[in-house]
Amino acid sequence: MNDTLLSVKNLYKHFDISGGFLDQIKFSQGRLKCEKTWVKAVNNVSFDLAAGETFSVVGESGCGKSTLGRTIMGLYPPNGGEISYRGSRIDGLDHKQLLPYRKKMQMVFQDPYASLNPRKTIRQALADPLRFHNPQLTEGEIKDRIDEVMLQVGSDPQWISRMPHEFSGGQRQRISIARALIVDPEFIVADEPISALDVSIQAQILNLMMDLQQQRNLAYLFIAHDLSVVEHLSDRVGVMYLGTVCELSETGILFEQPRHPYTQALMSAIPKLEGGASTHVRLKGEVPTPINLPSGCVFHGRCPYVNQRCIDEIPQLNRLDDGRQVACHGVEEGRI
Amino acid sequence: MMTFAGFKDSFLWYSFKRDKIAIISLLVLVLLVMVAVFAPLVAPYDPYDPEMIDIMNSEIPPVWEDGGEKAFVLGTDSQGRDMLSTMIYGMRVSLIIGFGAVALQAILGVFIGLFAGYHGGFLDSFFMRAADVQLSFSYLMVAIFMSAILQAIVGVARFGEIAVPFLILVIGFSQWPQYARTVRASVLAERNKEYVEAARVAGFPSAQIIIKQIFPNTLSPILVLSTIQVANAVMSEAALSFLGLGMPIDRPSLGSLINSGFEFIFSGAWWITALPGLLLVILVLSINMLGDFLRDVFNPKLYKG
Numbered sequence: 001m002n003d004t005l006l007s008v009k010n011l012y013k014h015f016d017i018s019g020g021f022l023d024q025i026k027f028s029q030g031r032l033k034c035e036k037t038w039v040k041a042v043n044n045v046s047f048d049l050a051a052g053e054t055f056s057v058v059g060e061s062g063c064g065k066s067t068l069g070r071t072i073m074g075l076y077p078p079n080g081g082e083i084s085y086r087g088s089r090i091d092g093l094d095h096k097q098l099l100p101y102r103k104k105m106q107m108v109f110q111d112p113y114a115s116l117n118p119r120k121t122i123r124q125a126l127a128d129p130l131r132f133h134n135p136q137l138t139e140g141e142i143k144d145r146i147d148e149v150m151l152q153v154g155s156d157p158q159w160i161s162r163m164p165h166e167f168s169g170g171q172r173q174r175i176s177i178a179r180a181l182i183v184d185p186e187f188i189v190a191d192e193p194i195s196a197l198d199v200s201i202q203a204q205i206l207n208l209m210m211d212l213q214q215q216r217n218l219a220y221l222f223i224a225h226d227l228s229v230v231e232h233l234s235d236r237v238g239v240m241y242l243g244t245v246c247e248l249s250e251t252g253i254l255f256e257q258p259r260h261p262y263t264q265a266l267m268s269a270i271p272k273l274e275g276g277a278s279t280h281v282r283l284k285g286e287v288p289t290p291i292n293l294p295s296g297c298v299f300h301g302r303c304p305y306v307n308q309r310c311i312d313e314i315p316q317l318n319r320l321d322d323g324r325q326v327a328c329h330g331v332e333e334g335r336i
Numbered sequence: 337m338m339t340f341a342g343f344k345d346s347f348l349w350y351s352f353k354r355d356k357i358a359i360i361s362l363l364v365l366v367l368l369v370m371v372a373v374f375a376p377l378v379a380p381y382d383p384y385d386p387e388m389i390d391i392m393n394s395e396i397p398p399v400w401e402d403g404g405e406k407a408f409v410l411g412t413d414s415q416g417r418d419m420l421s422t423m424i425y426g427m428r429v430s431l432i433i434g435f436g437a438v439a440l441q442a443i444l445g446v447f448i449g450l451f452a453g454y455h456g457g458f459l460d461s462f463f464m465r466a467a468d469v470q471l472s473f474s475y476l477m478v479a480i481f482m483s484a485i486l487q488a489i490v491g492v493a494r495f496g497e498i499a500v501p502f503l504i505l506v507i508g509f510s511q512w513p514q515y516a517r518t519v520r521a522s523v524l525a526e527r528n529k530e531y532v533e534a535a536r537v538a539g540f541p542s543a544q545i546i547i548k549q550i551f552p553n554t555l556s557p558i559l560v561l562s563t564i565q566v567a568n569a570v571m572s573e574a575a576l577s578f579l580g581l582g583m584p585i586d587r588p589s590l591g592s593l594i595n596s597g598f599e600f601i602f603s604g605a606w607w608i609t610a611l612p613g614l615l616l617v618i619l620v621l622s623i624n625m626l627g628d629f630l631r632d633v634f635n636p637k638l639y640k641g
Contacts, residue, residue: 070533073537074537075533075536075537095541095542098539099539102537102538103539106537106538107533107534107537109530109533110530111530114529114530114531115529115530115531115533116531117531117535117549117552117553118531118553119552120549128538128548129538129540132538132540133538133539176534179534179538183538
């Protein structure tokens with residue numbers, strides 16, 4: 001963990017969903033009020049990412065993992081906190097100032113059917129970003145780079161004059177990866193890159209991503225909800241629940257012995273081949289809405305170990321002896 | 337990049353070959369447009385040339401009626417102009433105004449729709465409310481108002497010279513919201529797709545994303561709308577000319593020809609109104625039929641290619 005590439009500190013991202021002015025006016029207790037409604041998608045998230053490392057973010061749907069990835073990429077402006085890349089702040093930069101970082105940070109998307117422009121050939125999809133960032137390249141050099149990247153992702157360079165609809169989902173995802181690689185990045189946000197693929201293709205794409213990581217010393221922010229994939233792939237894992245990180249740790253010890261009650265419930269949901277009594281921890285209730293976050297620990301309404309302190313006080317990430325960070329009063333007090 | 341070979345394999349060509357109405361409409365439309373473009377070569381007389389007009393030839397019926405003359409196949413109008421030539425030239429004027437107005441609408445509407453839809457927020461609200469206001473009063477009212485002012489400024493005599501650009505402007509400005517709304521709707525659908533986000537991650541400036549990434553994906557609704565709008569513009573022009581607000585009688589369009597014959601319809605000279613009217617119907621119908629065909633082809637719910 002010496003060579004810190006990306007550092008996220010106390011990141012907040014809230015979305016205004018209150019709509020127009022007329023929708024904001026509410027009548028309560030005999031008074032007209034103008035109030036906005038916010039979806040609190042990401043709250044106080046901090047982590048570091050080293051060069052060449054794979055950091056996975058897991059959590060159920062709607063817990064803010066995709067929002068986290070997109071905010072880091074600058075697709076959404078954060079509402080608070082800091083994002084630094086190799087020590088320099090990149091949040092709040094304008095379009096021109098961000099350009100040098102665009103070459104270094106790229107993104108692979110979830111839906112391979114929507115992530116390629118249906119009216120552009122593969123050659124255009126790959127050449128446009130390359131030419132934009134490297135205007136000095138000649139046509140021959142661009143062609144060489146495209147061929148090289150296509151071969152690296154396991155696609156035939158002869159396919160580049162085809163349109164996206166002529167490819168299957170797995171091939172498209174390879175091309176999406178090629179598009180991210182063409183500007184030679186060192187950090188890639190992979191937003192559930194395999195969720196929309198066939199299981200047989202998932203393994204190919206994962207192996208491809210791991211090979212590319214070794215060849216190019218890439219760092220991944222891997223957003224996923226498939227826990228066995230995450231265990232296989234990542235160096236470290238952050239578990240998110242309702243916009244906050246509840247446990248952050250090296251992969252091995254997290255899967256061996258989860259500490260946070262939510263992580264324990266999540267891990268117990270991994271299907272196992274061995275028979276015997278199910279150890280599945282059943283949580284009560286539903287995930288609360290991110291519009292009205294619960295007070296204190298966001299997990300307190302569903303936690304089997306809840307006490308008064310959990311309802312009143314927001315837990316912070318604390319580093320334990322084995323290096324992992326857990327945001328839980330119970331763990332801190334030694335109750336769990 | 338649509339090559340000719342690519343077009344021959346396309347779903348558009350495939351369904352066109354199997355749609356008799358579309359084939360006939362296209363043939364009729366191409367024929368009419370060619371006739372209009374080459375009017376000086378095709379038309380037997382020049383209706384703009386006073387020396388070729390003889391008032392003694394007025395109101396001669398078409399050749400198949402009693403009293404018809406071979407020199408004037410479709411008869412003559414009240415001023416002694418050959419109906420066939422006048423209609424050909426009139427269709428030319430109608431088509432120039434129709435295409436010109438649609439080009440203006442399309443340029444305005446597509447730009448406003450693209451930028452309003454992509455950026456959203458205040459820009460979007462401003463232009464969409466402007467579009468609502470524009471659509472909430474009739475283009476006829478605007479046209480009557482504007483042409484009254486313009487005729488007062490330049491005089492009725494010179495109004496004839498600027499009538500074509502005037503009609504293009506009035507019809508063009510009154511119909512841009514159609515384009516703006518259509519384009520905005522497809523931009524809203526496209527803008528949150530992941531290829532747009534990928535372009536943003538690649539660092540392209542937003543104007544380039546709008547023009548190079550989103551605009552090509554809004555082309556099919558624009559194409560369908562354009563055919564319908566050309567027909568609408570031709571009809572709007574005819575309506576304005578019929579009301580006496582459009583083309584003057586010495587440079588008639590189809591609408592003003594219909595108008596000029598209207599007073600003679602009860603004195604038996606039906607052809608002065610009916611023949612240009614028929615031509616207008618055929619022209620508008622063929623454009624609309626083609627538009628229907630394109631709409632069906634581009635409708636993804638019916639797409640089976």
